[in-house]
């Protein structure tokens with residue numbers, strides 16, 4: 001293998017490793033912690049069935065992050081982003097008091 005070709009191969013391997021690291025980072029977005037002050041203020045629960053019914057009487061177990069207008073995950077994803085909790089992921093089965101029915 002020529003020196004130029006070896007350098008090119010090493011660069012390709014380096015780029016591949018960097019992309020893999022970026023993908024790992026993207027997949028490793030932390031989950032919203034129910035104990036976080038913002039999560040508590042919005043009544044967020046990772047399981048919609050565990051929402052405080054007394055505090056949120058309009059909540060319905062059929063309301064889930066996956067069916068919320070603000071959910072950024074794809075259909076079938078277990079979790080996804082939400083602009084209310086920037087940089088973190090909410091559970092597809094979660095809920096918070098900012099829930100808005102997804103259009104369509």
Ligand code: SF4
Nearest residue numbers: 065068071082096099
């Ligand atoms: S705004 Fe919607 S997607 Fe975000 S946490 Fe609340 S219910 Fe879930």
